[in-house]
Amino acid sequence: MDIPRIFNITESAHRIHNPFTPEKLATLGAALRLEPGTRVLDLGSGSGEMLCTWARDHGINGIGIDMSRLFAGQAKLRAEELGVADRVEFIHGDAASYVTGEKVGVAACIGATWIGGGVAGTIELLAKSLRPGGIILIGEPYWLRLPPTEDVAKGCLANSSSDFLMLPQLLASFGDLGYDVVEMVLADREGWDRYEAAKWLTMRRWLEANPEDDFAKEVRANLTSEPKRYATYTREYLGWGVFALMAR
Numbered sequence: 001m002d003i004p005r006i007f008n009i010t011e012s013a014h015r016i017h018n019p020f021t022p023e024k025l026a027t028l029g030a031a032l033r034l035e036p037g038t039r040v041l042d043l044g045s046g047s048g049e050m051l052c053t054w055a056r057d058h059g060i061n062g063i064g065i066d067m068s069r070l071f072a073g074q075a076k077l078r079a080e081e082l083g084v085a086d087r088v089e090f091i092h093g094d095a096a097s098y099v100t101g102e103k104v105g106v107a108a109c110i111g112a113t114w115i116g117g118g119v120a121g122t123i124e125l126l127a128k129s130l131r132p133g134g135i136i137l138i139g140e141p142y143w144l145r146l147p148p149t150e151d152v153a154k155g156c157l158a159n160s161s162s163d164f165l166m167l168p169q170l171l172a173s174f175g176d177l178g179y180d181v182v183e184m185v186l187a188d189r190e191g192w193d194r195y196e197a198a199k200w201l202t203m204r205r206w207l208e209a210n211p212e213d214d215f216a217k218e219v220r221a222n223l224t225s226e227p228k229r230y231a232t233y234t235r236e237y238l239g240w241g242v243f244a245l246m247a248r
């Protein structure tokens, strides 16, 4: 079981697999006023940076599930590196129906809401692990400006412009699902550049190390087209943020 190989190549050197910088992740951790000992569940935990740094900085206990064998392995190494391996557990697996035995104070899905079939389904899934009064965290893109054509939406790697909402509508949609938005931290362009541009050097180095690999053609095509695609579309049209929700 694993994710498509292209992500394990392009994001192999990422610690954070979304447009948040380490500073934004720290801002979010502080904004949530986490109490030591809070249990935090993270579906699609990537390389574990959120749980590991929050365990170090706020004394939380974490459980992360991720379908990438590479990322889940990197998360375990990061926990050891930060001295929090006794506080955070990383499981390699499909999070699509993962529910914790003991309820958690914070249940998160940061940039992986397809896991629950979209934002609403993911909130429903996370709610099954959440103690009463707990916080759900959703990391999700939104349109900075509505794409004028469907080609522009596709240029942002969306299937259609209806994949995402504008920020006011996204915030209102959480209300429609019965949740208060109690905090939010938004990514900025600098963070988008860190997330996207870091893939380019990783791809270039991978191509140099693996010229004969079956995948080299695809990675080469990606490296050639990505900088322009990103600057034309994603960088101009897409925002991203993490939204903290509490049931009304």
Ligand code: SAH
Binding pocket: 003, 015, 016, 017, 018, 043, 044, 045, 046, 047, 048, 049, 065, 066, 067, 068, 071, 093, 094, 095, 096, 109, 110, 111, 112, 115
């Ligand atoms: N939350 C992390 C990772 C976001 S990238 C961060 O912010 O850094 C999306 C992640 O979802 C990837 O790590 C990918 O491996 C994982 N993923 C994709 N499908 C999944 C599934 N069905 N179950 C668990 N993890 C999944």
